[in-house]
Amino acid sequence: MSEEEKKDIEDVRVGVFVCHCGSNIGGLIDCKALAEEAKSLPNVAYAEDNLYTCSENGLASIKAAIGEHDLNRVVVASCTPRTHEPLFRDCISEAGLNKYLFNFVNIRDQCTWVHQKQPEEAYKKAQDLIRMGTAKAVKLEALDIIMVNVNPSALIIGGGVAGMSAALNLSRQGFQTYLIEKEDKLGGRLNSLHKLFPHQLDASDLLDKIKNNVQKAQNLQVLTSSIVKNIDGFVGNFEVEVEQNGKNIELSVGAIIVAVGSSLFVPTDLYGYDGKKRITQFELEHKFINNDVKANNYVMIQCVGSRIAERPYCSSVCCMTALKNALIIKEKNPEANITILFRDLYTPGTEYEKYYRDAREQGVLFIKYSLDKVPIVEENNVKVFNEYMGEELILPYDLLVLSTPLVANNDNKELAQMLKVPLEANKFFLEAHVKLRPNDFATDGIYIGGSAKWPVDITEAITQGYAAAARASRVLSHESLEVDGATSYLPEHNKSLCTGCEICIKVCPFNAIIKNEEDEIEIIEALCKGCGVCAATCTNQAIVIRHFTDEQIFSEIEAFGGQ
Amino acid sequence: MSFEPRILGFLCNWCSYAGADLAGVSRIQYPPNMRVIRVMCSGRVDPKFIFHAFELGIDGVFVMGCHPGDCHYLEGNYEAITKFDMTQKFLKAINFDKRVRLDWVSASEGTRFGEVVTEFIKHIKELGPSPLNGGNPDEDILDKLKAIKLAAGSNRMRALVGREKTLLESENVYGEQIIEQRFNILMDKAIKDEFERHQVLVALEKDSNSVKDLAVELNIDPSIVLEHVITLKTRGLVDFQEIKGNTPIFMRLWVK
Numbered sequence: 001m002s003e004e005e006k007k008d009i010e011d012v013r014v015g016v017f018v019c020h021c022g023s024n025i026g027g028l029i030d031c032k033a034l035a036e037e038a039k040s041l042p043n044v045a046y047a048e049d050n051l052y053t054c055s056e057n058g059l060a061s062i063k064a065a066i067g068e069h070d071l072n073r074v075v076v077a078s079c080t081p082r083t084h085e086p087l088f089r090d091c092i093s094e095a096g097l098n099k100y101l102f103n104f105v106n107i108r109d110q111c112t113w114v115h116q117k118q119p120e121e122a123y124k125k126a127q128d129l130i131r132m133g134t135a136k137a138v139k140l141e142a143l144d145i146i147m148v149n150v151n152p153s154a155l156i157i158g159g160g161v162a163g164m165s166a167a168l169n170l171s172r173q174g175f176q177t178y179l180i181e182k183e184d185k186l187g188g189r190l191n192s193l194h195k196l197f198p199h200q201l202d203a204s205d206l207l208d209k210i211k212n213n214v215q216k217a218q219n220l221q222v223l224t225s226s227i228v229k230n231i232d233g234f235v236g237n238f239e240v241e242v243e244q245n246g247k248n249i250e251l252s253v254g255a256i257i258v259a260v261g262s263s264l265f266v267p268t269d270l271y272g273y274d275g276k277k278r279i280t281q282f283e284l285e286h287k288f289i290n291n292d293v294k295a296n297n298y299v300m301i302q303c304v305g306s307r308i309a310e311r312p313y314c315s316s317v318c319c320m321t322a323l324k325n326a327l328i329i330k331e332k333n334p335e336a337n338i339t340i341l342f343r344d345l346y347t348p349g350t351e352y353e354k355y356y357r358d359a360r361e362q363g364v365l366f367i368k369y370s371l372d373k374v375p376i377v378e379e380n381n382v383k384v385f386n387e388y389m390g391e392e393l394i395l396p397y398d399l400l401v402l403s404t405p406l407v408a409n410n411d412n413k414e415l416a417q418m419l420k421v422p423l424e425a426n427k428f429f430l431e432a433h434v435k436l437r438p439n440d441f442a443t444d445g446i447y448i449g450g451s452a453k454w455p456v457d458i459t460e461a462i463t464q465g466y467a468a469a470a471r472a473s474r475v476l477s478h479e480s481l482e483v484d485g486a487t488s489y490l491p492e493h494n495k496s497l498c499t500g501c502e503i504c505i506k507v508c509p510f511n512a513i514i515k516n517e518e519d520e521i522e523i524i525e526a527l528c529k530g531c532g533v534c535a536a537t538c539t540n541q542a543i544v545i546r547h548f549t550d551e552q553i554f555s556e557i558e559a560f561g562g563q
Numbered sequence: 564m565s566f567e568p569r570i571l572g573f574l575c576n577w578c579s580y581a582g583a584d585l586a587g588v589s590r591i592q593y594p595p596n597m598r599v600i601r602v603m604c605s606g607r608v609d610p611k612f613i614f615h616a617f618e619l620g621i622d623g624v625f626v627m628g629c630h631p632g633d634c635h636y637l638e639g640n641y642e643a644i645t646k647f648d649m650t651q652k653f654l655k656a657i658n659f660d661k662r663v664r665l666d667w668v669s670a671s672e673g674t675r676f677g678e679v680v681t682e683f684i685k686h687i688k689e690l691g692p693s694p695l696n697g698g699n700p701d702e703d704i705l706d707k708l709k710a711i712k713l714a715a716g717s718n719r720m721r722a723l724v725g726r727e728k729t730l731l732e733s734e735n736v737y738g739e740q741i742i743e744q745r746f747n748i749l750m751d752k753a754i755k756d757e758f759e760r761h762q763v764l765v766a767l768e769k770d771s772n773s774v775k776d777l778a779v780e781l782n783i784d785p786s787i788v789l790e791h792v793i794t795l796k797t798r799g800l801v802d803f804q805e806i807k808g809n810t811p812i813f814m815r816l817w818v819k
Binding site for chain 2 (some may be wrong): 080111114121129486
C-alpha cells in the first residue's frame with residue numbers, strides 16, 4: 001500500500017447505524033450491543049442504534065452524525081438494500097456525501113426473520129455481517145453521477161392495437177413518435193377479427209376509429225411495410241435503422257416500445273384440421289366477415305395445441321373467442337346446435353362470466369374433457385368422453401372449430417437480440433418483473449405492451465399500450481437522466497495491463513465495450529449495466545467494476561474469514 | 564460441541580438475493596451458518612474470491628444466480644457456470660471440489676432458497692471442517708491452494724475460460740467449431756499444466772531448489788518439472804541462481 005493510500009484509509013470515518021425495525025430485529029437480538037461493538041471496528045468513528053433508522057428521526061440522526069462526527073462513509077444495518085438503499089443514499093447525499101459512500105447490511109430479511117429460534121446465532125451472524133459490511137464501506141469510493149441527455153421522441157415497434165394506443169398516447173403528450181409496422185397496413189390482429197367480446201362491437205368499427213385518430217395525430221409518423229434492421233445506443237439515445245421497401249431510414253429516439261403482438265398457430269395434424277370443414281376460430285371469424293357460415297351442427301374444441309407439454313401456457317383469449325363466436329352463431333341461427341369441448345373455462349371478471357352465462361342460456365352445451373382422453377374426430381362425428389357423466393358421447397358436426405393459441409412471432413429472437421432484452425421459454429418477450437415492472441424491460445428505456453409479452457385480448461392490449469407509453473414518458477419527459485454510476489471502467493493506470501484480447505467485448509451482454517479508433521478498449525459507461533462479468537473475466541485483470549471492486553469484495557471475505 | 568461450518572455465499576442481486584429476502588418475508592427458517600456477499604451478477608464471482616475464502620479457512624462457498632435463461636444481464640449466469648466449472652476442477656486437486664456449489668434461485672423461490680442453503684450446510688457438516696480451518700492449517704494443502712489461486716489467475720486460464728462460450732458456440736478465427744468434449748480435454752490439460760507449474764513456483768518462493776529435488780518434493784516427474792521451470796523462466800518468474808556440485812539451482816524472480 002502506498003503512503004497516499006494509507007493516508008486515504010486513515011481519513012475514512014465510518015458511521016454505523018443499527019436499526020431495531022421495531023421488534024423485527026430488536027425483538028430477537030440486542031441492537032444496542034451490536035452498535036456498541038461496531039465502535040471498535042477499524043475506521044468506525046461513530047455508531048448508534050435506532051428504533052427505525054428509516055423514520056424521519058432516524059434519517060435526521062444520520063445527517064446530524066455526518067456533520068458532528070465528520071463521517072465520510074455510512075453503514076446501515078437493517079432490512080434489505082432492495083427496498084431501502086435508495087432512501088439512505090438520498091439521505092447521505094442530502095447531508096453532502098456522495099451517495100455511493102453508503103453500504104447496506106441486511107440483518108432482517110436474511111437474519112432475524114430466518115433464525116427466529118436461534119437468537120444467539122442470529123446475533124453472531126449480525127456481528128459478522130456488520131463487520132463485513134463496514135470493511136467494504138471503508139473501501140467504497142465516491143462515484144460520478146452520470147447524466148445522459150434524453151431525445152424526447154419514441155419508436156413503437158408494431159402497429160397493432162397495443163402499438164397504436166401507445167403511439168397515440170405519446171404523440172398526444174407532445175413527443176415525436178414513430179410507429180412502424182411490418183405489414184402494409186396498421187391494425188394487426190384487429191384486421192382479421194369480426195366482433196369483439198363482451199359487447200359484440202364490430203372490430204372494423206373500432207379499428208377505423210383508432211386509425212382515424214392515428215391519421216389525425218400530430219407528431220406521429222407511421223411507417224408501414226417497415227422492419228427494424230439495427231438498434232444501437234442506450235436510454236434517451238437510441239439510433240435505429242429501419243428498412244422500408246428496401247430503403248433505409250435512420251431514426252433517433254429516446255425510448256422504444258415493443259408491441260409486436262403474436263402469431264396464429266396452425267393446428268396441422270391436430271383433430272383432422274383441413275381449413276374447410278375443420279377450421280380454427282380465426283378462420284371462422286373470416287367466414288363471418290364474408291357471410292359464409294351455413295352449418296347447423298357445430299363442435300368447438302378448446303385448448304388445441306395449448307396447455308400441453310410442448311406449449312404449456314394458457315393463451316387466455318380462446319375461451320372468450322369461442323363463447324363470442326357461439327353467441328354470434330346462435331344470434332343468426334337460434335336452432336344451431338353448438339357444443340364446446342373444454343378442459344377448463346377461463347372467464348374472469350363480471351362481464352366475461354356473464355357472457356358465459358348468456359351462452360348457456362342460449363343453449364350452448366359445454367362438455368369437459370381431459371388430456372388423457374382427448375376427443376376423437378371422425379369424418380362427421382366427434383367422440384368425446386364426458387368427464388362429468390363418465391360416458392362417451394357421439395356428437396355429429398357440419399363444422400368443427402378448433403380454439404388454437406396465439407404463439408410468439410418467429411422473428412422475436414432477432415428483435416430481442418437487437419434490443420438486448422430477454423425472451424421467456426415460449427419465446428414471448430420477458431418483462432423486467434412480473435409484478436413490480438410489468439411493462440418495462442430490465443434494459444432502461446425499452447418497454448413492452450400487448451401480446452408480444454403474453455396473449456391478451458383487445459381491452460388488455462389497449463391498457464398495456466397506455467401503460468407502456470406512460471412508462472416511456474417517465475424517461476421522455478426529462479431533459480436528462482441519471483444512470484447508475486456503478487459501471488465498469490479501465491483505469492488509466494491499468495491501461496498497460498490490457499493485452500487487447502477483446503474477450504471483454506465478447507462477454508459484455510450490452511455491447512458496452514468497444515475497441516475505439518486508437519485501437520484501445522473503451523467502456524461506454526451509459527451502456528454498462530454494472531454486472532461486472534467483464535472484470536471477473538478480464539484475462540489480465542485490468543478492468544475494474546465500480547462499487548463491487550476486487551478490493552471491496554476481498555475486504556468482505558477477509559472480514560468474515562479472517563476471524 | 565458439534566461442528567458448525569462457516570459458509571460464504573455469493574448471491575446475485577436480482578434473483579438469489581431477492582429469493583433470500585423472500586425467504587425472510589415468508590419467515591422460512593434455515594440454519595444460520597452462511598454469510599452473504601451481494602454481487603450484481605453471479606458472473607461477477609471471480610474464481611479468486613473462492614480460493615481466497617478457502618485460504619482463510621472457510622468451510623464451504625455457495626454461489627447462487629438466476630436460473631439459466633432468466634439472468635438480469637441476459638447471460639451472466641452462463642459466464643458464472645464456466646468460471647465455476649474451472650474453479651471446481653482446480654479444487655479437485657486438494658479434494659475441495661465438494662466444498663463449493665453453484666445453484667439457481669429465482670426471486671420468487673424463497674422456500675427453495677431455504678432448502679438449498681439447509682442442504683448445503685448439512686452437506687458441509689458431513690464433509691467436516693476444512694483442513695485449513697482453525698489455528699493449525701495443513702501446510703501442504705495451503706501451498707497447493709496457493710498454486711491453484713495463481714494458476715487460475717494466469718492469463719492462459721482466464722483466457723481459456725473467457726473464450727469458452729464463444730469457442731463452443733461459434734467458430735474460431737480458422738473457421739473451426741470446437742466441440743465440448745474437445746474443449747474439456749483442452750481445459751483439463753491446461754488445468755493440470757498450470758497447477759503443476761504454479762506448484763513449482765510456490766515451492767521456489769519458499770526456497771531456491773534444483774529440478775531433481777523439486778520433483779521429489781512435489782511428486783511430479785523431473786522432466787515435467789524441468790519443462791515448467793523453463794516456461795516459468797521465459798515468463799520471467801524464475802531464474803537460474805547457481806550451480807551446486809553439478810546441479811543447477813533455480814530461484815523465484817520478483818519483478819517490480
